[in-house]
Amino acid sequence: MLRFRKREIGLGPFLLWTGFWLVAGVLVLRPSATQWVAHQLGVGRGADATFYLGITALFYLFLRMQLKIRDLEHQTTELVRKLALEGARKAERP
């Protein structure tokens, strides 16, 4: 995975994925790290903190996706509308 050269994916995603794998690596090597995070947040166990953050992230991403779908629907409608209006305009010209 770390074979991603910057040229292929751009700076933003690269940093994101690198960060992701670093965090994953830390968690694998030292699971108690989640306990530290939980302590910072004032939550009981490390596993709990993981769940809470995970669910929050899922909700957020889901909402983002719903809005994205709405945008796509609107774009499709605009396309269909333009075609309809074009068709009418062509029919008007004798």
Place this chain on the structure above:
Amino acid sequence: MIHHDWDGLTDSSAPGSPRGAAEAPGPAPRPSMNGVFVVIAAFNEERTVGAAVRGVRERVANVVVVDDGSADRTACEAGAAGATVLRHLINRGQGAALKTGITYALGLGAEVIVTFDSDGQHQPEDLDTLVAPLRGGGVDVVLGSRFLDRGTRVPPVRWITLKLGIVFTRIVSRIRVTDVHNGLRAFTREAVQRMNLHEDRMAHASEILDEISRLGLRYREVPTRILYTDYSRQKGQQSTAAVRIALDFLLGKLGKGH
């Protein structure tokens, strides 16, 4: 460009339909309906759209039917009845179809836009009461209301749904109306141009009320008749879809920040 042929003979609407059948005679010229465009959205309504168009054309010359991706002969029937037909190649929803028709009508210089249903539930006789308040200049939008009409008998489930809808609309859109989902409406050109209509599907009805409230448009409700027939009873799923409509509408409001 469609010209207003007030002599009642051929208006150039037939070329707008894919297979223009016999030219339908135009209505007798009525100066009070100058500049009025009736927009009808239709999806698989071949059985009723012809009659609806003909009924409307007895009073209003400019009828635009938007065929929302019908699989049947809706477009043909509408064109044969004398409407200008626009076609959505795929079905996008009643809100989207109406907006397409409204855009088209505005492009032709419409002064008043009327929305009308294609299923025979609306009565052309109501067009006069609908448009009249706009002439004075003190009203921007006229909304038809079946609850103001003594002759309309609303089926029980529909009645409950609509009444609950009133509560919802009062809370969310802060506008008080007696009929929250009536497709018979009239707008002045200026009013409809100011409205941001993004909802493609049935939530567009809630969006219209929301926009009226947001823009502070002056509105009036008039009694209009809804004729419930065996055919329209097929559309009983309207009432149960109300929850989904409400959710769509709320999600839409959320997305408007984007």
